Amino acid sequence: MIIEDLMPEIGESSIKEKLVACLKSDPKTLPCMFFYDPAGSELFEKITKLEEYYPPKIEIPLLRSTARKLNSDLKDCNLVELGSGDCSKISVFLDEVPEEVRQTIVYYPMDVSREALEKSARILRKRYPEMGIHGVNADFLEHMETIPGNRKKFFCFFGSTIGNLTELRTMEFMRHLGDVMNSNDRLLLGVDMVKDITVIERAYNDSRGITAEFNKNILKVTNNHLGTNFNPDDFEHLAFFNKELSRIEMHLKAKKDLEITSPLLNESITFKRGETIHTENSHKYTVDHISKMADAGGLSLANIYADGKKWFSLAEMVKR
Template sequence: MIIEDFMPEIGESSIREELLACLRSDPKTLPCMYFYDSHGSELFEEITRLEEYYPPKIEIPLLRSTALKLKQDIEDNDLVELGSGDCSKISIFLDEVPKEVRQTIVYYPVDVCRDSIERSACNLQNRYPEMKVHGITADFLEHIEKMPGKRKRLFCFFGSTIGNLTEARSIEFMTDLGKVMNKNDRLLLGMDMVKDIDIIEKAYNDSQGITAEFNKNILKVANDHLKTNFDPEEFEHVAFFNRKDSRIEMHLKAKKDLEVTSTILNEKIIFKKGETIHTENSHKYTVDGIKKMAGAAGLSVENIFNDDKKWFSLVEMVKR
């Protein structure tokens, strides 16, 4: 097992500067990557098991059925998973691939967290000893040119993670990816589809309040880095579908006028009652939106695999 590390050292001062710049902006924001401290990651695992949160319940069966359809096509491929996390989804996919095909595959998990890569690579190597695993610690948005390129490749980008990017950033990413893909390379892209708005909004406003707790936890992360005194209970979790931009937006809304102070900053962070911090977007797609994504990358849409209700899609795109 090999792990290549392309992530630059990011000092605490750089993190503080980024968080402060976001909280000084108008409107205020916080980058969604800061959801995922240890507690935030645990809360997200809880979210994936909630009755209202439909994406994993649809995507997991789709991964199995799609793997059965593609299993022979990935022989002698490099399998590159962008944002691999704990590698649980690729394991579902690989379970359906015959051992004799897995023997010909090199799997490249790509994630910003080296610890995640090390743990998941070890788990995968134990689960599939016949398959080579080559971890890459990188931000695929910034280091896409670092991806392996000697053999035919299947890029995997699951979980509708692309929906968390702004429309402009997602098009930029797809353009960059298309430039590094070779002829006959493929992309398997998870995309959450537009559907009844009530269903979408319930997925981000669960009855147990787990998503609200997850959203507010980002304030505790800000406290850790900025030594601020954010009180999460002074903010309301707000999640709604923005029809114009076809996306769920998550915000934290101040319940009253607030002055947030820090032991290491000279300034106060001022909130008026009702003012929000924009914490996350989750775009939902139509078939036209899928074609726009493919077009940005110079790819052809080969197949759209979806569930019976067409709530979620795994889209196979090919570089011609």
């Protein structure tokens, strides 16, 4: 088991500068990466178990059935999981791969969190002792060229994480990924599909208010870094489907006029009642969107594996 560390040192000063710049932008934003402090990660785990939050309930059985269909393509490959996080989804996938095929695989989880990589590697090493594991501590959006290229590669990008990127960033990502893929390398991409808007909006406005708590937690993280005086109770969770841009948008909406101060700022940051902080996007896709992503990477769309309602898909793409 190897963990290769390629992440640059990111000092607290850089984090503070990023947060200040986002809060001073027009419109105000906060990067969604700051959702995931320990409290935020715990809240997100609760979200995945909510009745209204459909993606995991569909993706998990879809991963099982798809893995069984792709067994022959996995033999003698480097299995690269982008943004691997915990090992829950890749475990579901690998459980359906015969042991004699797993013996020929080297699994490359790639994630910005070394802690998550180490924890996952320990679990997977125990679960699949026959399989090689080589963790890569890196940001796949910035360090695509570090992806190993000495064998056939099979990329996995699960959970519709790609939906958090802007359309421009998505196409840029696909081009970069295509550049590091060789002929006949494959990508299995999880995508949340366009569906009834009511279903989508319910998933981000759950009846127990856990998504709202998760959204507001980013203000506590900001307070911890900047010494600001944000009170989460002064903001309302707002999540809605932007039909024109085909995405859920999450915002925090000020309930009243506010003045936010910090010892790091020469002047306060003001909010008018009703003004928002844009915290996250989650794009939803059509088959046409998926085809355009494939084209951007110089890939052919080989298959789209979907549930019966076609709410979620795993798109299989092959490098031309």
